Structures are given as C-alpha cells and as structure tokens.
Amino acid sequence: MTTPSDLALVPFVSVDHMMGLVHHIGIEQMLIDLAAEIEADFKRWELFDKTPRVASHSPVGVIELMPTSDGEMYGFKYVNGHPKNTREGLQTVTAFGLLADVNTGYPKLLTEMTILTALRTAAMSALAAKYLAPKGARTMAMIGNGAQSEFQCLAFKANCGIDTVRLYDVDPKATLKCATNLRGTGLTVVSCDSGESAMEGAEIITTCTADKQYATILTDNMVGSGVHINAIGGDCPGKTELAAPILHRSEIFVEYPPQTRVEGEIQQLDPDHPVTELWQVMTGAAEGRRDARQITLFDSVGFAIEDFSALRYVHRAIQATRFFTNLDMLADPDDPRDLFGMVARAAPGAVG
Ligand code: NAD
Numbered sequence: 001m002t003t004p005s006d007l008a009l010v011p012f013v014s015v016d017h018m019m020g021l022v023h024h025i026g027i028e029q030m031l032i033d034l035a036a037e038i039e040a041d042f043k044r045w046e047l048f049d050k051t052p053r054v055a056s057h058s059p060v061g062v063i064e065l066m067p068t069s070d071g072e073m074y075g076f077k078y079v080n081g082h083p084k085n086t087r088e089g090l091q092t093v094t095a096f097g098l099l100a101d102v103n104t105g106y107p108k109l110l111t112e113m114t115i116l117t118a119l120r121t122a123a124m125s126a127l128a129a130k131y132l133a134p135k136g137a138r139t140m141a142m143i144g145n146g147a148q149s150e151f152q153c154l155a156f157k158a159n160c161g162i163d164t165v166r167l168y169d170v171d172p173k174a175t176l177k178c179a180t181n182l183r184g185t186g187l188t189v190v191s192c193d194s195g196e197s198a199m200e201g202a203e204i205i206t207t208c209t210a211d212k213q214y215a216t217i218l219t220d221n222m223v224g225s226g227v228h229i230n231a232i233g234g235d236c237p238g239k240t241e242l243a244a245p246i247l248h249r250s251e252i253f254v255e256y257p258p259q260t261r262v263e264g265e266i267q268q269l270d271p272d273h274p275v276t277e278l279w280q281v282m283t284g285a286a287e288g289r290r291d292a293r294q295i296t297l298f299d300s301v302g303f304a305i306e307d308f309s310a311l312r313y314v315h316r317a318i319q320a321t322r323f324f325t326n327l328d329m330l331a332d333p334d335d336p337r338d339l340f341g342m343v344a345r346a347a348p349g350a351v352g
Helices: 015-025 027-042 083-088 114-132 149-160 172-181 244-249 257-263 278-283 304-317 339-345
Strands: 009-013 054-058 061-069 073-081 095-101 107-112 139-143 164-168 188-191 204-207 214-218 228-231 240-242 250-254 295-299 325-328
Touching: 009 015, 015 027, 015 107, 015 114, 015 304, 027 114, 027 149, 027 278, 027 304, 061 083, 061 304, 073 304, 095 114, 095 304, 107 114, 107 304, 114 149, 114 228, 114 278, 114 295, 114 304, 139 149, 149 164, 149 172, 149 204, 164 172, 172 188, 204 214, 228 240, 240 244, 244 250, 244 295, 250 278
Parallel strands: 009 107, 139 164, 139 204, 164 188, 204 228, 214 240, 228 295, 250 295
Antiparallel strands: 009 325, 054 061, 061 073, 073 095, 095 107
C-alpha cells in the first residue's frame, strides 16, 4: 500500500539512469515509442493547457520554461539555448523536467532532459515526416552535425525507413563525429563538403544548426520541388535557418502557432501567413502532403506537449527498473499542519 510518506519521495532520473534506460529499451525502440506517445497526445490536443514558453533572453542565449497540463498531470521543462557554449566545452542545449499530479500537486518525477530532449525532438521530427515526407523517401540530408544530429538520423531510420544520411557541417570535426557514431547502425552514411552536395538525391532535408542570428543554411536555389524540410535550428527570435523565398514556396506545418510565429522560421513572414497545425493533420482535420511536387516544411521549435509526452513515457518506463533514485525533496510532516514542529524536532539534541 502507498503511504503518504511514499508519496513524498520523488523518483529522480539522473543522466546515468537515462543512459541506462535508453540502452535497456534500445534507442530505436525508444524513438518509436516516443513518437507514438507524442502522436497520441497531439490527437487529444484540445484537452491541454497551452501557452507559449516563457523565455528569458540574454545577448548570448536563452533560458526557457515550458509548462503544460492535460488536467490529470502537469509537466514543465527548463531548457537553455546557448550557441556559444560549445566553444567553451559546454552543451548548446541542456534541460531537466518535472511531472506532477494535478490532484495533489505533488511531483511524480524529476528527470534530466538533455538526452530526453534530443530523443523527443528527433521523435517529433520523424513523426511530422511520417505525415509530410514524400512517399518512399530513403535519403535524408543532415545539415548541422552537432548534439542532436545522430538522434535525428536514427529517429528517421526507425520511424520513416530512411536508409541513407548525407552529412554536412561547417566544422568537419562535427561531421566526422556524427559519421563515426552512426557506424554500425545500419544507415549508409555519406560525409559531404557542402550543403549543396549533402542535398543531392535527398527527399528529406533536416537543418539542425546553432547560431544566434538570421542564418541562411538553405538558399532558395538549393531546394527542389517535392522535398520535405525538417527545420529544427531556428527556434528563437532572431535565429532562423532558411531563406525567406523557400517559405513562400512551401506548405508550412507548425506545432503551436502563437509560439512558432515568434520563434520559428515564420517569424520572417507576415503574422497572418497561412500555416497548418500538425495536430490537425494527425486527427485528419487538415491535409498533410497533397502531392509529389509540393515542398512541405516542418517549422519545428519544440513545444511543451512533446516534453509532457516524454516525461509521462519515462515515468511509466522506469517502473520496476533500477533507473531512478527516490529523492527526499518534499517536506512531509506526520501532521500536515506541523511543518514547524518537524523542523524543531530535527534540531541537534532535540528529543524525539
Ligand atoms: P550543437 O551546437 O551541438 O550543433 C550545431 C552544429 O551546427 C554545430 O556542429 C555547428 O558547427 C553547426 N553549424 C553552425 N552553423 C552552420 C552552418 N552554417 N552550416 C552547417 N552547420 C553549421 O547544437 P544542437 O544541440 O545539435 O542543436 C542544434 C539546434 O537545434 C540549436 O539551434 C538548438 O537550439 C535547436 N534545437 C531545436 C529543438 C526543437 O525542438 N526544435 C530541440 C533541440 C535543439
């Protein structure tokens, strides 16, 4: 039986635990599971509390809080984005998250989310491509070969049947790292020396670069008809990856418009430029890809519901495993109103 004091212990998934869980489940299986979890939540989109993430910008980066609730559980993620960090030996993106019971307000899970964000972002990208990419797509260009890149490649393999990835990064060391890490995964990996060359024969183009500026990773003439673009790196005001003319030639799909209009590629467009919400494609209320010549664009910025799905998945997945420790992080006096007494009795030398 669960006692009130059991409820006060919060399972904590450390980085070590998360890595253990990934290997226990298998990374490709986890990318499939997470895509299914996100899809199920997107299909009940209207039920969720939704708000654009709360961002605190500085000249070098951003720190964001991403909350949501389905009425039963509440989740939030803390995440940063600091493109300069890699030059200092630090990660561009780090994160942790919390899941709580709406009924009691008690936290149910605290977890690292740097690895989990890479997994959920990759799962979300592949899920969008399932609805938007041209039929039978086998080759993906992967532009930007940093921390997210291998997760992206494996998610597209596991969920969409991609068998070849063509890598490009301005830093050849990043491409070498990515190619080395993907060895033995079953993917055919081609390292390229330009974005143009990476895109040769690619039906899907993923851009996943980090720079705090309006960058032009793809120019208009690089993008032929019929491709699907998975644009991940443009996710902050003043931080984009695609030349505006590409946006005018594309059918654009987004997570949550109030957030994407500020943070996504579409910040370059008029505020009323038509976009389609992905949840509507998933429920059948809106069309995904209509024909083979169309350019589809997933203008990904990352939305709180994806993190909520990932948190709930991890909460379930760790049950009956050793991939967590219980944290004593909620004060829990025997008499709920005697918080002071609990503190007083803990004084050195105090009697019982
Ligand atoms: P990272 O810093 O580890 O990797 C970025 C890579 O991009 C680096 O290897 C860098 O050399 C390369 N790059 C920079 N400019 C380039 C250019 N012009 N052409 C080719 N390569 C270039 O960062 P990361 O953790 O892999 O994240 C990548 C981006 O994805 C970031 O901008 C991050 O904010 C974003 N992101 C988005 C989501 C989402 O949900 N949409 C989630 C996580 C991260």
